[in-house]
Amino acid sequence: xxxxxxxxxxxxxxxxxxxxxxxxxxxxxxxxxxxxxxxxxxxxxxxxxxxxxxxxxxxxxxxxxxxxxxxxxxxxxxxxxxxxxxxxxxxxxxxxxxxxxxxxxxxxxxxxxxxxxxxxxxxxxxxxxxxxxxxxxxxxxxxxxxxxxxxxxxxxxxxxxxxxxxxxxxxxxxxxxxxxxxxxxxxxxxxxxxxxxxxxxxxxxxxxxxxxxxxxxxxxxxxxxx
Numbered sequence: 001x002x003x004x005x006x007x008x009x010x011x012x013x014x015x016x017x018x019x020x021x022x023x024x025x026x027x028x029x030x031x032x033x034x035x036x037x038x039x040x041x042x043x044x045x046x047x048x049x050x051x052x053x054x055x056x057x058x059x060x061x062x063x064x065x066x067x068x069x070x071x072x073x074x075x076x077x078x079x080x081x082x083x084x085x086x087x088x089x090x091x092x093x094x095x096x097x098x099x100x101x102x103x104x105x106x107x108x109x110x111x112x113x114x115x116x117x118x119x120x121x122x123x124x125x126x127x128x129x130x131x132x133x134x135x136x137x138x139x140x141x142x143x144x145x146x147x148x149x150x151x152x153x154x155x156x157x158x159x160x161x162x163x164x165x166x167x168x169x170x171x172x173x174x175x176x177x178x179x180x181x182x183x184x185x186x187x188x189x190x191x192x193x194x195x196x197x198x199x200x201x202x203x204x205x206x207x208x209x210x211x212x213x214x215x216x217x218x219x220x221x222x223x224x225x226x
Contacts, residue, residue, distance in 0.1 A: 010131060014139040018103055018146050019075040020051045025102035027078040030095045034086035038078045051075040077156075089165050096161035103147035110140040111217040115224025140221075144213045148206050155182030 024046060027038025038044055043051070053076050085091030114136040151159040155178050164175055192201050200207070 006131060006134075010135045010138055011142070014135060014142050016048050016052065017139070018106060018143045020046055020048050021102050021106060022099040022146060022150070023051050023075050023078045025098040026080060026095050029098040030078075030080045030085065030091075033091040033094060035081050035084035035091075035095075037081045037084060041079055043078045051078075092161050093165035096158040096165075099158050100147035100150045103143040103150075107140045107143035107147070107213075107217050108220065110136050110143065111221040112224050114140070115221035118221065118225035140217050141210075141214060144217065145206075145210055148209050148213065152206070154185055155179040157182070157186075 024044060027044050030037065031039050031044065045051075053074060080092075080095055082088045082092050085095070114133070117132070117136070150157050151162070153159040153163040160175075160179075160182065164172055167175065189201065192199060
């Protein structure tokens with residue numbers, strides 16, 4: 001029970017910060033590019049209560065953590081009206097990229113913080129790492145995972161908007177027809193991850209790039225620590 005509580009204490013703040021900054025980044029870039037919808041609806045706020053989805057931000061990640069599965073979640077999407085952007089096609093690509101890009105920046109900040117604190121976080125061989133060490137590690141990992149996961153070209157993930165902006169216009173309407181099925185596929189992934197973790201669906205798809213990126217960020221932390 002104590003280990004579970006400690007894991008929750010570490011994971012929840014890291015996940016909330018990662019998700020809130022991700023969503024605010026979408027709205028902030030949209031506002032810069034001509035769509036003030038998020039600003040009008042008071043969503044350009046770092047107040048978690050404006051963004052937290054009880055299921056996606058708390059329940060699903062918590063259940064996955066207890067099941068020792070990969071940790072991911074979502075918040076209430078920041079509203080973006082594509083038609084209000086100065087350049088709807090390329091503006092939407094920039095808005096979509098802002099979320100994952102922010103997660104990668106947060107992961108770098110976490111790695112630098114871990115490196116700066118490393119001398120004071122040294123532990124004896126075989127000892128359990130402290131909460132601060134675990135918190136920074138999971139903060140880095142969660143941001144990497146959210147950034148890469150959201151770049152999947154599956155509607156409505158951010159990657160789908162980037163792909164849509166890059167593809168020839170004559171194929172866009174065909175791609176848009178996939179959007180109604182995107183959430184079905186997403187919840188299918190969640191179900192498979194939860195009920196059949198032995199299949200390792202996520203681990204075998206985005207697992208390798210996440211591990212590669214984590215190694216690079218931890219190398220940054222090591223470089224900072226000297």
